[in-house]
Structures are given as C-alpha cells and as structure tokens.
Amino acid sequence: MLLPAAVLTSAATLLAQQPAVQTRPAAGALELEIVPAGPDPAVVEDFKAGLAQHPAVKARLGGALPRLLSFQLLHAPEKDAVTGTPFEAYLFDYQRNQAYAVSGDLERPDAIQLAESDRILVPNGPEYADALTVIEEDPLLGAALRSGELMAYMAMPPVLENPQADGRHHRTLAIGLLPQNGARLPHQIVGVDMIARRLLTYPDNAPPHARANALTCNPPPSANQSTSNRGLTGSVVVRARLGGIEYWRFLVTRPSDSTGTNASGVDLRNVYFRGKKVLTQAHASILNVNYDTSACGPYRDWLWEEGMFTADGTDVAPGIRRCSTPAQTILDSGSDSGNFRGVAIYVDGNNELVLVSEMEAGWYRYVSEWRFRTDGTLLPRFGFDGVQNSCTCRRHHHHVYWRMDFDLGSDLNDRVQEYNEISGVPQVTDLAVETDRLRSGGTNRSWRVQNSTGAEFYSILPGANDGFTNAYAPVDFYALRYHPGQVDDGHATWQFWRTAEDIGKFEDGEDILDQDVVVWYAAHFTHDDQSPNNHIVGPTLAPANW
Ligand SMILES: [Cu+2]
Structure with missing residues (x-):
C-alpha cells in the first residue's frame, strides 16, 4: 500500500476544505477568489515518488530501477462520466532500453497496469542532467563544459534515432554545446546514447532535423534554469467579481498538468460568464513548427515544460501565483531568466483578468495566455520566442491549434454558424455537418457558437496576426462532433514524419446541427x-445577447 487511505479520502474532499485566498484591490477593480482544486498535490507527489518501486513494477522489472519520465492526470470532463482519478505515466528502464506505460487510478494505488510501450518520451530535467554526466566524462568536451568554454542546452529534436544491429534504437538525447566567448571548439549538437552511455557526433555538427553552426539566432542565451517535469499538479478555481457580482468563474490547470498527448499550455475548464456556462474546456492542444526548405525540423512541440519567467506575488497552489503586478515573460523582458514556473494570475490596468505561462521546448520559448474582460470577451493568446540556436533565424512557421469545447448553457444543442458579408450584406449560415474552413478577410468571415435553445452566442473573430494557411497547415477552423478523448490528434512529439496536424481524421461527415x-x-x-x-x-471570443 503506497498511500494511506485517510490521505486519499481527504484528497477527494480537498476542494471543499481549502480556505479561499481572498484579494480585495481598490473599489471598481475585479476581486479575485482563488481556491485550490483537484487531488492533494502531496498525495500525487508521494505516489509518483514511489511509482518506480511499486510492487507491480518490481515484479515485472526485477532489480532494474526505471526512471519516471512522464506523469499525467487525465482530467476528463464531467460529461464523459469518468470516475476516480485516472492517470497515465511512463517509466523508462535503461537496462532493457524499454519504455513502460503505467495506468491506473490514484484512488486505487495498488492496482496499476504496466505495459511495454514504443512511445519515445521527451527527456525531463533529471534525465538531461544524467546525460550531461556522460558528456562530462569526455576528455575534451567535459573539460570545455567545466571551464565554461561550452554551454550545454537541450536541443531539438529532443530524442535522436540511433539504430542498433537488431533494428531497435538506443534511447539517445540531443544536447547542444554552444561555444562561449573565446571558445576554440565549434558549436555542435551531440547525441548521448543513454544505454551505452557514450557520445555520438554528427557530420556538419548536428543530427538530422537540426542544425548547429557559427550562426546563432535569437539572443538571449538560454538561462539554463530548471524547467517543470510533466505532471506537477496545480489547479485552481478562480472567481472574478465586480461590485459583488460574479463576472467570471473557471477552473485553470498549469501547463505541467494540462491535458493532451503533448499537453496544452494553460488549460481552462468549466468557464462561466455572468453565471452562464461558456466552455467546458479550452486549451491549445496542438503546436508545431515547419521551416522553409526544411532548414530544421519540422517539429511537433510539447506544452507541459514550464520555464522560468518573472511573476511577483503569492502562491495560491503549486505552480499558480496571484501577482500584484503584471507578469513578464521573455516576450516582455527579452530575458530567459525568471523567478517562477507555472501560471501567473493578475488583473491589469484595464480590469482584464490575465492568466499567463511560459513554456520551453528545446530552444523554443512559448507563451500561453488567456485574457478575460468584464464585457465577456475572452482572448486566447499564444506567443513565440526562443534562445540562442542555429535554426530560428531561418524563416519558419509556427501553427497553434486551440481546441474550444463551447457548451453554452448545456452541452446539448450546440450550433455553429459561419458569418460572411457578401457585397456588404451579412449572411449567417448554419454548419450542418463536420467541416473545415478557411478565414476570409474579403467577406469579414467569423464563426459563432450558440445553443439552439437560447439567443446567446459567442463569436470567434479572427485576430489580425493570425496569419495564413499553407501546404503544411491547410486549415484555419474545424467544427466537429464532440467525442470523449478527442482532445488532440494523438501524434506524439517524437514522430518526425507526422508533425502536421491531423484533426481532419475526426471529420467524417457527422451531423453537427443541434x-x-x-x-x-x-x-x-x-x-x-x-x-x-x-x-x-489569437482570436477574440465575444458574447452577444448574453
Ligand atoms: Cu519561431
């Protein structure tokens, strides 16, 4: 038995027992009430800490001690009627060069399922540190790392192909070595074979799909601060009131614990405006990048690895900070350094409630943000930046896909409409079956979601910076029938050959009217x-007839 039953019982009722964190700024400003939600973080951390030595793991792996590389709570919405606190984890056994998928329910910690998996996991902090020790044993590169002549960074793609005689690949991490002032050694990306524990070097100083040369893009340099592993708990319910009236209410989960194959940044659930349900879930569950002339990549990115940014305030839950001043991401400060990882919550000068987080994937830095206005406008935002590397100053295209499960009032009877202005005359058309659509500036196109039993609707108004489709990313908008579990297309970050979105596989002619x-x-x-x-x-989500 890993967890005392009493602790688990209290985890289930944590939401009811937690004291509210009250903040009351000046009159006329939004008042926030923030209450921790979800399982007790201590219970989850205890369970994770014991997972590699769980009796079921020992029975399967014998004396080998695997490393926990990924953990996620599955967070199904209530309408899916999933019971318990299901989780999915991945362990890696270096003796067998084998990943294992572990699944189960936190409320029944003795009964876990373990199965071999061909999933290739993104390295976490402890594994990256372990890989560095292999480089440090190299006489030349190790000395250069220790003297500061070379600075190590996590490169892209994070895991490299390394085929062996039997056709299997040794788990091999990509680590960049960037020369510092006066260095005699060139910039290169090496592979660290975690099974043979030896270094691999590549022609042109970089493995396939990457680049390392004297050209470094995107100052600032990586601050090399710690990042979040996948599966750190941190969820809160936020209520925003003005003059005693509730304007917004929602559940927010930090990127590290966000849902989806590759996670989804700042993850919103059960969003209400003025007491009426707007969304069951909203998050950015697909992100990729494609380079012109295949200079690097393409890559499917991951969205759980929180990096440091500057946020001053009080922690209200693990990885959730109520800030007294606006948080500063790399896009604001131009610096990769910070004092916080997770979601910063603040109210800005315009009474906009802001949730913001910064994430890392190799040399990329991503900003996931949501802005809530008191008129019901909701602004999903995504920002793109990076630290020194040899790829990002070559022209490339980032594509972010927000999945928005609008359920106005209830999850039944959703209706999606397309708005166009034809010769200046507004036309609103019901979308009857699953479809993919393009933006059309010429007809001022937007989309509306409503519940057919009410007059209220939310418009999805394209943002001025939201760019254009291309052959790699040919769709702007999908309207699809809801099905449990379809939170993304299931393409994992390591699958180089299918980094483009494949949401269209869910588009199979189903009726979507009502x-x-x-x-x-x-x-x-x-x-x-x-x-x-x-x-x-990012677009503007704006209510009407509310
Ligand atoms: Cu970029």
Missing part, C-alpha cells in the same frame, strides 16, 4: 528575422 460540438481555431505565425512582426497571435 449536437454536442467542439471547434478548433488555428493561428499561423511566420517567424522571419528579416521582416519582424508581432509575435503574439
């Missing part, structure tokens, strides 16, 4: 140092 519907909205950001543009994208 059904439970989910919509996807894409923004496309072209990152081109030769013609700098705004690095922040």
